[in-house]
Amino acid sequence: MARYARLAFPEAPNDFRWYALHEDRADALDGAPWLSPATLGTRPLTGAIYGVPTTPSKIVCVGRNYAAHAKELGNEVPKEPLLFHKPVSSLLANGGTVILPRESERVEQEAELAFVVGHRIRRATREEARAAIFGYTVAFDITARDIQKKDVQFTRGKGFDTFCPVGPTLTAASAFAPDATTIRCWRNGELRQDGHTADMIFPVDVVLAYASQVMTFEPGDLILTGTPEGVGPLAAGDTLRLEVPGLDALTVEIGADREG
Numbered sequence: 627m628a629r630y631a632r633l634a635f636p637e638a639p640n641d642f643r644w645y646a647l648h649e650d651r652a653d654a655l656d657g658a659p660w661l662s663p664a665t666l667g668t669r670p671l672t673g674a675i676y677g678v679p680t681t682p683s684k685i686v687c688v689g690r691n692y693a694a695h696a697k698e699l700g701n702e703v704p705k706e707p708l709l710f711h712k713p714v715s716s717l718l719a720n721g722g723t724v725i726l727p728r729e730s731e732r733v734e735q736e737a738e739l740a741f742v743v744g745h746r747i748r749r750a751t752r753e754e755a756r757a758a759i760f761g762y763t764v765a766f767d768i769t770a771r772d773i774q775k776k777d778v779q780f781t782r783g784k785g786f787d788t789f790c791p792v793g794p795t796l797t798a799a800s801a802f803a804p805d806a807t808t809i810r811c812w813r814n815g816e817l818r819q820d821g822h823t824a825d826m827i828f829p830v831d832v833v834l835a836y837a838s839q840v841m842t843f844e845p846g847d848l849i850l851t852g853t854p855e856g857v858g859p860l861a862a863g864d865t866l867r868l869e870v871p872g873l874d875a876l877t878v879e880i881g882a883d884r885e886g
């Protein structure tokens with residue numbers, strides 16, 4: 627299974643570069659994996675720090691893409707994909723801490739399958755969209771539910787710094803079946819979301835084709851595909867874990883807003 631990550635190592639902990647991953651070692655790449663990069667050398671994975679596994683120009687999300695989740699929040703099941711953005715400033719790597727902003731009384735997790743685009747597309751067909759998906763990962767669409775409801779627009783409620791944990795790795799699209807897999811989220815070891823991507827209203831290629839009618843997608847762009855039912859409130863000190871078989875699991879901590 628071809629897996630990729632942006633890694634740094636203790637001797638230069640902020641210098642994230644692309645690697646192709648193997649069992650206990652990593653091949654350094656001279657560019658993003660969708661650029662067919664050359665291999666520069668290999669090294670042990672010991673001490674590796676996993677960064678966000680893409681550098682997107684934008685993050686596009688789809689809301690209410692599972693009927694049971696739409697209903698749990700009292701919403702109609704949409705007839706077309708409901709698109710919104712999260713800012714790239716909300717990205718957070720595996721092992722990071724989601725900060726609960728002081729402006730919200732209710733922050734919730736949404737466990738989601740995510741994917742990264744491998745080449746530029748605009749007004750793609752469903753087939754072109756499927757072919758443009760480079761790889762899959764998992765992400766949390768962290769949401770300040772009270773602010774989302776109050777604002778109607780999603781920008782503030784879903785846009786806080788740290789509200790888009792993603793990774794730790796990308797699995798090549800050729801090695802993963804996005805339409806037939808479980809998606810599970812644990813909060814402090816307790817199963818909170820237990821969904822299946824077969825229940826998505828709009829499959830991944832439909833979402834990307836639809837969104838590409840509006841905006842050009844660039845290599846590296848990140849798409850979150852919606853959450854199954856079971857969203858719920860978070861508290862400082864919580865640990866969240868997201869598992870999709872065939873993809874590496876994502877774990878984050880929840881922390882209080884301590885800035886002056």
Ligand code: ZN
Nearest residue numbers: 736767852853
């Ligand atoms: Zn979501």
